[in-house]
Amino acid sequence: xxxQWFGQLEYRVPYADTDQMGVVYYANYxxxxxxxxxxLMRAMGLTYKELEQxxxxxxxxxxxxxxxxxxxxxxxxxxxxxxxxxRGVRLQVNCRVCRGDQLLATGHTVHAVIDLRSLRPTRVPDxxxxxxxxxxxxxxxxxxxxxxxxxxxxxHPTTVHNA
Amino acid sequence: xxxQWFGQLEYRVPYADTDQMGVVYYANYxxxxxxxxxxLMRAMGLTYKELEQxxxxxxxxxxxxxxxxxxxxxxxxxxxxxxxxxRGVRLQVNCRVCRGDQLLATGHTVHAVIDLRSLRPTRVPDxxxxxxxxxxxxxxxxxxxxxxxxxxxxxHPTTVHNA
Amino acid sequence: xxxQWFGQLEYRVPYADTDQMGVVYYANYxxxxxxxxxxLMRAMGLTYKELEQxxxxxxxxxxxxxxxxxxxxxxxxxxxxxxxxxRGVRLQVNCRVCRGDQLLATGHTVHAVIDLRSLRPTRVPDxxxxxxxxxxxxxxxxxxxxxxxxxxxxxHPTTVHNA
Amino acid sequence: xxxQWFGQLEYRVPYADTDQMGVVYYANYxxxxxxxxxxLMRAMGLTYKELEQxxxxxxxxxxxxxxxxxxxxxxxxxxxxxxxxxRGVRLQVNCRVCRGDQLLATGHTVHAVIDLRSLRPTRVPDxxxxxxxxxxxxxxxxxxxxxxxxxxxxxHPTTVHNA
Numbered sequence: 001x002x003x004q005w006f007g008q009l010e011y012r013v014p015y016a017d018t019d020q021m022g023v024v025y026y027a028n029y030x031x032x033x034x035x036x037x038x039x040l041m042r043a044m045g046l047t048y049k050e051l052e053q054x055x056x057x058x059x060x061x062x063x064x065x066x067x068x069x070x071x072x073x074x075x076x077x078x079x080x081x082x083x084x085x086x087r088g089v090r091l092q093v094n095c096r097v098c099r100g101d102q103l104l105a106t107g108h109t110v111h112a113v114i115d116l117r118s119l120r121p122t123r124v125p126d127x128x129x130x131x132x133x134x135x136x137x138x139x140x141x142x143x144x145x146x147x148x149x150x151x152x153x154x155x156h157p158t159t160v161h162n163a
Numbered sequence: 164x165x166x167q168w169f170g171q172l173e174y175r176v177p178y179a180d181t182d183q184m185g186v187v188y189y190a191n192y193x194x195x196x197x198x199x200x201x202x203l204m205r206a207m208g209l210t211y212k213e214l215e216q217x218x219x220x221x222x223x224x225x226x227x228x229x230x231x232x233x234x235x236x237x238x239x240x241x242x243x244x245x246x247x248x249x250r251g252v253r254l255q256v257n258c259r260v261c262r263g264d265q266l267l268a269t270g271h272t273v274h275a276v277i278d279l280r281s282l283r284p285t286r287v288p289d290x291x292x293x294x295x296x297x298x299x300x301x302x303x304x305x306x307x308x309x310x311x312x313x314x315x316x317x318x319h320p321t322t323v324h325n326a
Numbered sequence: 327x328x329x330q331w332f333g334q335l336e337y338r339v340p341y342a343d344t345d346q347m348g349v350v351y352y353a354n355y356x357x358x359x360x361x362x363x364x365x366l367m368r369a370m371g372l373t374y375k376e377l378e379q380x381x382x383x384x385x386x387x388x389x390x391x392x393x394x395x396x397x398x399x400x401x402x403x404x405x406x407x408x409x410x411x412x413r414g415v416r417l418q419v420n421c422r423v424c425r426g427d428q429l430l431a432t433g434h435t436v437h438a439v440i441d442l443r444s445l446r447p448t449r450v451p452d453x454x455x456x457x458x459x460x461x462x463x464x465x466x467x468x469x470x471x472x473x474x475x476x477x478x479x480x481x482h483p484t485t486v487h488n489a
Numbered sequence: 490x491x492x493q494w495f496g497q498l499e500y501r502v503p504y505a506d507t508d509q510m511g512v513v514y515y516a517n518y519x520x521x522x523x524x525x526x527x528x529l530m531r532a533m534g535l536t537y538k539e540l541e542q543x544x545x546x547x548x549x550x551x552x553x554x555x556x557x558x559x560x561x562x563x564x565x566x567x568x569x570x571x572x573x574x575x576r577g578v579r580l581q582v583n584c585r586v587c588r589g590d591q592l593l594a595t596g597h598t599v600h601a602v603i604d605l606r607s608l609r610p611t612r613v614p615d616x617x618x619x620x621x622x623x624x625x626x627x628x629x630x631x632x633x634x635x636x637x638x639x640x641x642x643x644x645h646p647t648t649v650h651n652a
Binding site for chain 1 (some may be wrong): 184186189190191193194197220222223224225226227228229230233272279
């Protein structure tokens, strides 16, 4: 597998991210997720900026976050994103936020693949699909089964296809 | 039922909330949810500020959002929050964001009830529980069944108890 | 004078705007200023959204803020903007943030008038200049002196011209 | 001089920081300034977090920004802060934001030194003043003249004293 299967960055929490409870305000984790998705895209071989230049966008369709332990001012966080699956016009990215060994938050976002000119869903171009497919964890070990879209587990897919 | 069962506000989207895709950036919906929760608390009879003065806090344990149609600059949004359930040391608030008749996003947050001095979970005081229980939709029509905490549907509870 | 000479809104401070010092984080005042500028534009007869539809934009060239007393969570703020001057390809808006009678912050922003297609400065169209000129405080009482651009006080102009 | 006289960081712009004009929203530069101040404090030998643990705070009294060229999504910015002066109960930090060799924005913030228990201004403790004084550019080359507070140029001081 040539592409790296995760994106990661170190991030130091500014005062701006805190609230009066003395911890990072909960909405900021979605920004952290985005920062790690940007690095995931870069690691997979085509940045989100380059994707936009190809008139493709990945707006968020849904997001979910579990908050375990609060992040605090001046913490250095490690934020990591992985491609969970890509299929047809959608893909999912899993993210987690750590402080050293400690897991602070996990979550995921589901994205539609859209054409930025029409703002309508569009299938992932074959070239990109091939590139991204390699980045799904386990993709190089267990070959993706041929599955019809209708029968695939929508919520816990572990394979990549373009049904 | 004396307490109002929802909190609501009108909110005009500033340029600050948009991103270069020309729509509201996805993390801002969690701020919108918070704004409506503040109004829900006010409607239920005790503001979040007053709650903090009683040394109680409601940090977010998890959050979920479904994005249906993007909000845009200068839109006037209607943001509404309802108390879905309250039980023991947790409660859930459901939120939705509309532009006129159009539903733009829905989601919910689950909160722990904590003591701000110890930062540890604490049962909702009886007085508050009585106040909040009235605000769960349907609470005045269908009397809450007596349910053991262990048997209640964790994800779709419609009743209020303090098991 | 038909146009109203200020824009104003009431704004309730969410938890999101606070930091761990327990007050509104300083960068948020620039968002507050923007909210009041939006209302100023609306009051003057053409919203910023409509301005963009005419391919005109008003990016900020400089900003200045004096912080006097901190705003806090759940405060209802009154944010007001006035057009200080408009001249050629620039204009200045003065803003202030109050909590009831108490002045919390003042400041101003200077904006370039640009063509959104070329992203280059462009003179304010005559129609807009006439509309906006009426909104400069005192414009209807004291007729603007004929002044050459070079001699006008750049920092404390009270008149509107298109030199 | 043992202390480093500036704080600096590299920062990659997320989508979150952009607005629908396709550039970084203007309020975010104040967050960028804060990030560089945090690094300045660290470089000077005592982080802002440690300062707070000593019950000292540095709330912003005023801020000023000049925007020269817009920053964009995915840019890697270099943000730098220097201590301009420190005197009695106030200090000023100068900041600038660059993209490679290109200067995008400059500005400064003036801070009060306060006691976090009383929230009232307090003189900089001698130990800190000694530490910070070394960090003012030129402090080690040109010894600070003995100046009465009343005669010092309030706006363009280049020296450090505790009048």
